[in-house]
Amino acid sequence: MFAISVVVFVTGLLGLICLLAIGGPMMRASERQFGLADSREALKKLRTERGELQGKLNELETQKADLTRTVDGMRAELKDLSAKIGKMPKQTYELTFELGTPAGGMQGFDFVLSRQAAYLDLEKISGPERSLWKQPRVLRVWSRSQANAVTTAEKRYPVQNGFIVRTAVRVALGDEPAAG
Numbered sequence: 001m002f003a004i005s006v007v008v009f010v011t012g013l014l015g016l017i018c019l020l021a022i023g024g025p026m027m028r029a030s031e032r033q034f035g036l037a038d039s040r041e042a043l044k045k046l047r048t049e050r051g052e053l054q055g056k057l058n059e060l061e062t063q064k065a066d067l068t069r070t071v072d073g074m075r076a077e078l079k080d081l082s083a084k085i086g087k088m089p090k091q092t093y094e095l096t097f098e099l100g101t102p103a104g105g106m107q108g109f110d111f112v113l114s115r116q117a118a119y120l121d122l123e124k125i126s127g128p129e130r131s132l133w134k135q136p137r138v139l140r141v142w143s144r145s146q147a148n149a150v151t152t153a154e155k156r157y158p159v160q161n162g163f164i165v166r167t168a169v170r171v172a173l174g175d176e177p178a179a180g
Contacts, residue, residue: 095132099152100142109149110168113139113157139165 031040097113100106114136139157143149150167157163 094138096138096140098140098142099156102142105144106142107144108140108142109146111139111141111149111153112166112168113137113153114164114166116162116164118162138168 102108115133139153141149141153143152146167150165153165157165
């Protein structure tokens with residue numbers, strides 16, 4: 001019985017060795033014969049590419065998360081700045097045109113200076129100049145007399161160019177006297 005067990009063991013061992021020695025080349029030969037070798041190589045190549053793409057995908061997901069955090073931070077900062085801008089007091093500036101200089105003996109005479117809307121349309125004035133003349137402006141002329149100031153203002157801003165020059169009248173508010 002022992003002998004039979006040894007013979008079966010040795011025979012199995014020899015068969016296994018033969019299978020390993022001859023089976024690998026036989027399997028590859030059959031793969032070549034039936035065209036399976038190319039598909040095995042293609043499968044290896046696809047698995048490699050899949051691994052590379054998975055790595056790139058993970059990297060891009062990390063970048064996406066970083067960019068999302070950055071954008072969220074920027075949105076929060078923009079919201080804070082918008083709130084701060086909304087809380088700031090509104091500042092308005094009045095544009096005053098001046099002719100002459102406040103030298104000795106000169107007085108400042110104020111006029112309301114505007115431009116006719118028809119002239120702006122007729123001359124096709126656009127851009128900053130059009131928005132400048134959308135509303136009347138203050139013109140201060142430094143002169144020795146009111147008549148001289150009117151003449152200077154009308155020479156500089158002639159009616160032919162669509163300008164309207166009117167004498168400004170100061171209105172008294174409350175207890176303050178009207179300035180002239």
